[in-house]
Amino acid sequence: MSQAKDNRRHDAKPNANKAPAHKRRPGKPHRQAPADGQGGQGLRAEAARALVPILTARGSLASLDDSRVAPRDRALLREICYGVCRTLPRLEALAAVLLKSPFKARDTDIQALLLVGIYQLLYLRIPAHAAVGETAGAARLLQKAWATRVLNGCLRRLQREASELQAKVDREPAVALLHPVWWLKSLRQAWPDDWREIAIANNQPGPMxxxxxxxxxxxxxxxxxxxxxxxxxxxxxxxxxxxxxxxxxxxxxxxxxxxxxxxxQDEAAQLAVELIGPALAPRPGARVLDACCAPGGKTAHLLEAFDASLQALDSDGERLGRVTDTLTRLGLSAQVSTADAGAQDWWDGTPFDAILLDAPCSGSGVIRRHPDIKRLRRPDDIGRLAALQARLLDNLWQTLAPGGTLVYATCSVLPEENAEQIAAFLARTPDAVVSTPEALPWGQAAGAGRQLLPREHGHDGFFYARLTRQA
Incomplete structure (x- = not known):
């Protein structure tokens, strides 16, 4: 189970709280014949099929369907798919060295199969003969028997020359640190003293x-x-x-x-309740809005902690079903609404005492949980997301009661979405006052807010800022 908002498509079109890459669930892929019963070749062919949408930037790991492999193989399927995405820059660099010429676009499934084989040889405790033989043989299940010989040759060469080939491709920092060049540049500009540690943390699976x-x-x-x-x-x-x-x-x-x-739920995500708490603890029945709430972890935490009248809002009706399921399991209740938080047609006109805006963002703080973000996100997404966040802030501020509190949250480490976003909002909003505590024991000061960076054995990357509307 995920600890951050779910994987979502990389494209964030301006439908207010319509969620971007790591937050949306794409449609189900076309179903083919079940892989169960085809052994290791079927598992690897299924992994290749699942990876094609990521390699072509047309889908995410949220569409991973493990029901088509034997139950005993489902954990391995997920390990392979997530692991390939996590190590993709190195795998692709090695594939380029191993191939005499790149595969054609119509053979992206064979490219994915090669990456699956490389990942097994370098990162999994699978016997080499099985990793090579079953991966090469899986090409037949993709109706491309011609590729069996190519894959077999590439993977056997990697067996023989693994150390030398890795040393060669790792001379490029983006390959060694397993991030696209633009990602590393953005991290280095934002966090000149911490960027390398952030990248290393991004490359490790997050704790449960x-x-x-x-x-x-x-x-x-x-x-x-x-x-x-x-x-x-x-x-x-x-x-x-x-x-x-x-x-x-x-x-x-x-x-x-x-x-x-x-x-x-990740530790960093749990801190939203600690930050909004002073606005709710002395006020049983306070009106609270959880905007962009799906899949509902913070919604549930608010209701576990406080006796509040809570409205949970999200534009994705399918994902709101998960919010309802979570509340039912926990024995909690809220008004759950499918609506655009960038508009006001859902609002009854009664101001809220507190608002949690868990804004759509780049997901740059939760890459370790959603490694496909490295491939799916694009540099120009950040500006579009910042514009969306600004629109949400401006609109929701109008629904906040004088004296009320708004907590702005993202699972991002990029200043454009965080400190700079809040600074711009304060500059254009005269009745907004910073109320983020200065002496918090977690994170580090970042403008008017608090930034947590992902830690290898600790929390995810999150940003929080607390604002109060002057009476």
Missing amino acids: TLRVNRRRISREAYLERLREAGIEARPCEHAPDGLTLDSPCDVTALPGFAEGEVSV
């Missing part, structure tokens, strides 16, 4: 972090339940409801998950 439902059980009591179940965990440093597992597990193995005692 839980949020304990304080209405049902204390964190300490649930930690003991985990230990009794043989699951080791530690309390999060900053999120009072958070626990980080030593090793990820399926949610069905978590005691009390189905009963609503716990949810999966």
